[in-house]
Amino acid sequence: MTAPAIAVSGLSVRYDGADRRALDEVAFEAVPGEILGILGPTGAGKSTLMQCLSGVIPRHEEDAAMRGDIEVFGRPLPDFAGLSEITESVGLVMQDPEVQLVNTMVREELVWGMENRGIPVPEIERRLRRACDLFDIGGLLDRFTHALSGGEKQRVVVASVFCLSPRIMLLDEPTSELDPAGTEGVMDAIRVLADEGVTVLVVEHKIEELAVHADRLLAMRRGRVEAIGTPRDVLMGSAAPDRPQVLDIALRLRERGHWDGEVPLSVPAAAATWQSMTNDPRSDRNRS
Numbered sequence: 001m002t003a004p005a006i007a008v009s010g011l012s013v014r015y016d017g018a019d020r021r022a023l024d025e026v027a028f029e030a031v032p033g034e035i036l037g038i039l040g041p042t043g044a045g046k047s048t049l050m051q052c053l054s055g056v057i058p059r060h061e062e063d064a065a066m067r068g069d070i071e072v073f074g075r076p077l078p079d080f081a082g083l084s085e086i087t088e089s090v091g092l093v094m095q096d097p098e099v100q101l102v103n104t105m106v107r108e109e110l111v112w113g114m115e116n117r118g119i120p121v122p123e124i125e126r127r128l129r130r131a132c133d134l135f136d137i138g139g140l141l142d143r144f145t146h147a148l149s150g151g152e153k154q155r156v157v158v159a160s161v162f163c164l165s166p167r168i169m170l171l172d173e174p175t176s177e178l179d180p181a182g183t184e185g186v187m188d189a190i191r192v193l194a195d196e197g198v199t200v201l202v203v204e205h206k207i208e209e210l211a212v213h214a215d216r217l218l219a220m221r222r223g224r225v226e227a228i229g230t231p232r233d234v235l236m237g238s239a240a241p242d243r244p245q246v247l248d249i250a251l252r253l254r255e256r257g258h259w260d261g262e263v264p265l266s267v268p269a270a271a272a273t274w275q276s277m278t279n280d281p282r283s284d285r286n287r288s
């Protein structure tokens with residue numbers, strides 16, 4: 001059996017003064033090479049979870065009390081020698097790309113982390129070329145980071161984390177400012193990396209994107225894990241985030257030419273069509 005890339009148990013976080021836990025006994029595992037999509041309404045605890053997994057809480061959030069266990073490839077997070085060692089295995093892309101852009105030029109942004117790690121120049125150049133291909137940022141290298149659009153900033157930040165070659169990537173809404181083509185491009189790149197063994201946890205509000213690209217979904221609400229399983233199981237289950245979203249998914253998939261036949265006009269009809277589509281062994285909807 002494959003050892004999990006991430007194993008979480010009993011993870012709870014309460015921010016100072018909050019009337020409820022931001023995370024409440026969260027437990028799950030993610031295996032190497034898996035894309036685990038994390039969804040849930042605003043305030044469900046998705047970003048807090050990403051920050052815990054990357055070691056940011058509790059080390060830098062003095063007002064957050066955390067308990068529970070997180071293991072990265074079988075090693076407890078507290079055993080790592082601080083954030084610098086954690087980031088060798090775990091790369092975090094935060095919700096707001098502005099927070100992570102620290103250099104003036106895009107090329108510097110991509111290269112400085114690798115230089116700080118002492119990576120040899122030929123390897124830096126190889127990763128830079130790959131990042132440009134995967135995230136379509138070759139034309140941005142000589143641009144000022146402050147002058148990029150929101151979506152361009154997101155692609156540069158994801159690419160710069162990729163350049164550090166982490167075995168686990170935590171992406172907190174990496175496509176929120178991207179158009180459908182840009183979103184598809186980032187999701188395709190994530191699949192390429194997952195196929196190479198990188199474990200990707202991606203928080204997304206675009207449920208239809210997660211349904212199509214993730215191997216499994218984890219649905220959260222009010223700090224708790226409501227469901228975890230295949231996209232079909234989670235979206236069809238009683239813990240589905242919002243049942244009407246199934247209809248929304250059908251409509252959006254049809255817009256992109258991914259929904260065959262009539263669009264169902266009721267939620268039950270949408271659910272039934274979705275089920276038959278995802279049950280169809282010829283369907284590649286869950287692995288594109």
Ligand SMILES: Nc1ncnc2c1ncn2[C@@H]1O[C@H](COP(=O)(O)OP(=O)(O)OP(=O)(O)O)[C@@H](O)[C@H]1O
Nearest residue numbers: 015016018022040041042043044045046047048049
């Ligand atoms: N630094 C903080 N201090 C106090 N409370 C916080 C802090 N960060 C988050 N919270 C609270 O913790 C809960 C979970 O927040 P979190 O940002 O993890 O949710 P989320 O699911 O990522 O939401 P969104 O989809 O809006 O990004 C919310 O009630 C939020 O107000």
